Amino acid sequence: MEFRNLDTLFGWVLRHREPIVTNDAVHDLRGGGIPAGHPALRSFLGMPLERDGELVGMFALANPPQGFTTGSLDRLAPLAAAATTLIAAYRTEAA
16 A cells, blocks of 8 residues: 555654554544544554564554543553564565
């Protein structure tokens, strides 16, 4: 998948390799707003996936009824670790 507009919350995670947790996605300055026609976005959590200093991917979640907290990142850490391992294994196998 190719992303052409990195002036979004999603792009911010990719460029800065830092997680984002926001419950005001529309007004979060890291995102530059929500593109026209985009589904409603109230809260956003984005987490980069890195292995040996290389960005191998990221995942993002949006709009849970209760929003997100920084503790959400801790609860998702096992998922991030598993996804990173799977991506690395796939890349090794595909090489």
